[in-house]
Amino acid sequence: MGRPPCCDKVGVKKGPWTPEEDLMLVSYIQEHGAGNWRAVPTNTGLMRCSKSCRLRWTNYLRPGIKRGNFTEQEEKLIVHLQALLGNRWAAIASYLPERTDNDIKNYWNTHLKKKLKKMQAAGGGEDGGAASEGGGGRGDGDGGGKSVKAAAPKGQWERRLQTDIHTARQALRDALSLDHPDPSPATAATPAGSSAAYASSADNIARLLQGWMRPGGGGGGNGKGPEASGSTSTTATTQQQPQCSGEGAASASASASQSGAAAAATAQTPECSTETSKMATGGGAGGPAPAFSMLESWLLDDGGMGLMDVVPLGDPSEFF
DNA sequence: AACGGGCCCAACCGCCCGAGG
């Protein structure tokens, strides 16, 4: 039958989140960890749908998120992964741990789609298989992941993946070998000057928490916007690390992203790792699915192209 | 300086899947 909505429509606040709400959410997750979203609104007093809370956390507040300024490497990676995986943004996001699926999706829809179209119009497009858009390239049309799933069971999907893989492999190689001046674009390609431009969510949280943790500091940031970002925040994220709950590890990766140690995602203590991977997968922007890691290493192992440098994946040895 | 159009992004919506009872 018709499933009732995830939350009562009445009395549920919608629209942009206020700093206060962010603060409430973050402080709750600080204490209890991410998960059990159903309980979040009731426990925090937020007049928000549980889904809304989850989304806000995963897409904006979660530490370790890089916003804006997609590097060329990231761009290419997205294009080719899209060609490979279709509109499975969560899967794509798992290769770009600092990006959310929503972000990637937005970027695709606003930038890359047009870019590819232009390239195609300009005559064939160097991206070959990446031209998945619209009516046809990828068979399923742009129904995206859903139609992929709907049209083909997983086995079939994987089979088709294998057929595409050759093309993808070549394309990926082309893309990644074009230019890799910076080994870790996640950080290096972030212009130092612009780092403040897209103050990371960690910064936002740090600001919020700085105010929150100090007695009387409540009310948090006046404006979640990056424009409010000062230079104060880099340490706060690490300071605020609680025990090894999900966001603790996540903020580890946040600070990692700031220090350029992208691989920190894997440098968790063992007891953290499960929680972290849970978080990661939960956010859709985290831990690579084992199958994909294997696939990826297969894709890349012979070239030594250093995607591992480009994309901080989980330790492949975990899966072998 | 004002207006209009286009672009970008945060958030919402609906569907699907897996887990638990």
Place this chain on the structure above:
DNA sequence: GCCTCGGGCGGTTGGGCCCGT
């Protein structure tokens, strides 16, 4: 084995911002 619930994912939309005229 079935049903319900919670979580996750992808598509879409609306508001705000920016740029050009």
